[in-house]
Amino acid sequence: MNALAATNRNFRHAARILGLDSKLEKSLMIPFREIKVECTIPKDDGTLVSYVGFRVQHDNARGPMKGGIRYHPEVDHDEVNALAQLMTWKTAVADIPYGGAKGGIGCTPRDLSKSELERLTRVFTQKIHDLIGIHTDVPAPDMGTNAQTMAWMLDEYSKFHGHSPAVVTGKPIDLGGSLGRDAATGRGVVFATEALLAEHGQSIKDLKFVIQGFGNVGSWAAKLIHERGGKIVAVSDITGAIKNSNGIDIPSLLAHKEETGTLKSFGGGDVMDPEELLVYDCDVIIPCALGGVLNKDNAAEVKAKFIIEAANHPTDPEADEILSKKGVVILPDIYANAGGVTVSYFEWVQNIQGFMWDEEKVNHELQKYMTRAFGNIKSMCKTHNCNLRMGAFTLGVNRVARATLLRGWEA
Numbered sequence: 001m002n003a004l005a006a007t008n009r010n011f012r013h014a015a016r017i018l019g020l021d022s023k024l025e026k027s028l029m030i031p032f033r034e035i036k037v038e039c040t041i042p043k044d045d046g047t048l049v050s051y052v053g054f055r056v057q058h059d060n061a062r063g064p065m066k067g068g069i070r071y072h073p074e075v076d077h078d079e080v081n082a083l084a085q086l087m088t089w090k091t092a093v094a095d096i097p098y099g100g101a102k103g104g105i106g107c108t109p110r111d112l113s114k115s116e117l118e119r120l121t122r123v124f125t126q127k128i129h130d131l132i133g134i135h136t137d138v139p140a141p142d143m144g145t146n147a148q149t150m151a152w153m154l155d156e157y158s159k160f161h162g163h164s165p166a167v168v169t170g171k172p173i174d175l176g177g178s179l180g181r182d183a184a185t186g187r188g189v190v191f192a193t194e195a196l197l198a199e200h201g202q203s204i205k206d207l208k209f210v211i212q213g214f215g216n217v218g219s220w221a222a223k224l225i226h227e228r229g230g231k232i233v234a235v236s237d238i239t240g241a242i243k244n245s246n247g248i249d250i251p252s253l254l255a256h257k258e259e260t261g262t263l264k265s266f267g268g269g270d271v272m273d274p275e276e277l278l279v280y281d282c283d284v285i286i287p288c289a290l291g292g293v294l295n296k297d298n299a300a301e302v303k304a305k306f307i308i309e310a311a312n313h314p315t316d317p318e319a320d321e322i323l324s325k326k327g328v329v330i331l332p333d334i335y336a337n338a339g340g341v342t343v344s345y346f347e348w349v350q351n352i353q354g355f356m357w358d359e360e361k362v363n364h365e366l367q368k369y370m371t372r373a374f375g376n377i378k379s380m381c382k383t384h385n386c387n388l389r390m391g392a393f394t395l396g397v398n399r400v401a402r403a404t405l406l407r408g409w410e411a
Helices: 005-016 024-028 077-093 114-131 147-160 184-199 216-227 250-260 275-281 317-325 339-353 359-384 388-407
Strands: 033-042 048-059 065-071 099-105 137-141 210-211 231-237 240-243 270-272 284-287 307-308 329-333
Touching: 005 317, 005 388, 024 388, 033 077, 033 114, 048 065, 048 077, 065 077, 065 114, 065 147, 065 339, 077 099, 077 147, 077 231, 077 339, 077 359, 077 388, 099 114, 099 137, 099 270, 137 147, 137 339, 147 250, 184 216, 184 284, 184 359, 210 216, 210 275, 216 231, 216 250, 231 275, 240 275, 270 275, 270 317, 317 329, 317 339, 329 339, 329 388, 339 359, 359 388
Parallel strands: 065 099, 065 137, 210 231, 210 284, 284 307, 307 329
Antiparallel strands: 033 048, 048 099, 231 240, 240 270
16 A cells, blocks of 8 residues: 555544544645646756656645655655645644645655755755745755755745745754754654653663664664663664674664665674564564555564554554554554654744754753653543554644634635
């Protein structure tokens, strides 16, 4: 099942639980605006190449729309649509005053030089500059993009609208980015994990973790779990996978990856088949990479008791059912990875006020938001007698529906 079908299915289930009016349900599902643009740039060798860019603005009932821009060969209309809708529910779950959006360009960033990426980003920004804005739609980095991409977007946007640091988040610190933003998604995952484990009378210390995806989110989550005494027994990324049943020395692994760009040839663990990673013996799995990695083919073999969805849509609905029957507790993506958008919100607030926070305040506020959101999800689970995924979806959908009704959506 693709991401859009799965998101729509979860939304419809939540709408039924909440007893939403069918007209309102349909209205909430249809995106506010969909943008598709052609981005033609000269390559470094002088040849012209065209890429297709998307921006789907899903809902703005609770505030400006918010969402990442991804550069990835699989970026297409359906995926961007699903992720925009997920952002609407995610910002509502975190209780930050945003709606949802998502964007992307179908390209392979590895195949482009830095100057080609800059030209592509600037052309894309030129095409959408009048449809984004501080109080309209605030982009951020996502897969294949980073702080440098946001710096180019900010510069290009400011040529049309004057200096506007709050138009994008996830910027370099020197251009008004927030301290703590780089670690925010991974740190939020750890705060979410702590909240869930506390509910079950457990803590990170002494539990065994498997982390799939050792990019920004996975490496920060691993570092913070290691610091809290958690034992990380297996890790993978696109270069391969390694395991060590006694626990991997994460600082050494981070240094090795920084030096070599790969997990291979790391002395502190044995090479393993990446396919085996998700069924490896552990207490907690944290998927931090692509969607759909837990599916009907491998779900029955999963040995973990907890799954923390740091990636977007890592668990297929079929896998969801199999895992639930086994008693595996799944912490859903629309809550577990909301740390990034929460600190993006803090960055936006700092830019608008022109007053920057220190990192301690950022991390303290993030922990407060993540812990409070978990409590709100649990109360929805009790009210509607549902699992954590539906607890999160009913919480998010209910908040957006209420805001929509209060604004007078039929007027």
